[in-house]
Amino acid sequence: MSVEDESTTEPREGTKFESEEAAKMFYDDYSRSLGFVMRVMSCRRSERDGRILARRFGCNKEGHCVTVRGKSGSVRKPRPSTREGCKAMIHVKYDRSGKWVVTKFAKEHNHPLVVEPRQARQSLDEKDKRIRELTIELRNKKRLCAAYKEQLDAFAKIVEEHSDRMSKKVESVVENLKEFEHIQLEFIA
Ligand SMILES: [Zn+2]
Numbered sequence: 135m136s137v138e139d140e141s142t143t144e145p146r147e148g149t150k151f152e153s154e155e156a157a158k159m160f161y162d163d164y165s166r167s168l169g170f171v172m173r174v175m176s177c178r179r180s181e182r183d184g185r186i187l188a189r190r191f192g193c194n195k196e197g198h199c200v201t202v203r204g205k206s207g208s209v210r211k212p213r214p215s216t217r218e219g220c221k222a223m224i225h226v227k228y229d230r231s232g233k234w235v236v237t238k239f240a241k242e243h244n245h246p247l248v249v250e251p252r253q254a255r256q257s258l259d260e261k262d263k264r265i266r267e268l269t270i271e272l273r274n275k276k277r278l279c280a281a282y283k284e285q286l287d288a289f290a291k292i293v294e295e296h297s298d299r300m301s302k303k304v305e306s307v308v309e310n311l312k313e314f315e316h317i318q319l320e321f322i323a
Contacts, residue, residue: 144241145224150233154189157226157234161191169247170194175223185228188237192223195245218245 145164151157158174165172175190195218225238 145236145239147236147239149236150229150231151226151235152233154186154226154228154234157189157224157236158191161224165193170220170222170243188225188227189234190223190225193220193243195220195243196223220244 143160143164145161149160151160158172162172171194173192173194173196175192175196177186177190178188179185180187220243221240222243223238223240224236226234227237229235
């Protein structure tokens with residue numbers, strides 16, 4: 135199987151594996167691609183030689199947090215647990231053919247699945263990209279602001295110069311008027 139196949143292939147009842155380990159690796163890949171953590175669960179062993187005959191692989195949110203009575207009858211304190219009683223699992227059984235066969239597949243999880251690390255990395259890259267874009271935008275805005283400020287400063291300077299010139303003109307007009315008055319007075323006199 136190629137890498138792509140492994141990450142997208144869903145378990146199916148009847149699928150055969152060369153070994154228990156291969157079945158485990160398959161379900162592990164499947165769990166990663168889907169976004170849950172695989173848990174190796176119970177197995178059934180041969181009474182004769184102790185060989186494993188069947189195995190269950192499940193979700194780590196399988197099972198409820200229950201109090202378990204020990205041999206002495208004492209009640210074990212429930213451990214803090216993230217388990218939510220998820221029923222998702224596959225059951226593989228050693229087949230007469232010498233292969234391991236999926237005999238049961240429970241697909242549904244009763245909890246949200248977490249994003250794959252690959253996807254998380256992608257979204258992080260997207261965030262980085264967005265930050266870069268915003269930084270560039272901000273830099274452009276700053277540049278624009280600086281340009282506006284420059285224009286305003288230049289405009290203020292023009293206004294100042296203009297009013298300077300105006301006041302000088304007014305001064306000269308007043309000066310001329312005074313002179314005119316003087317001349318007028320001279321005439322009258
Ligand atoms: Zn689950």
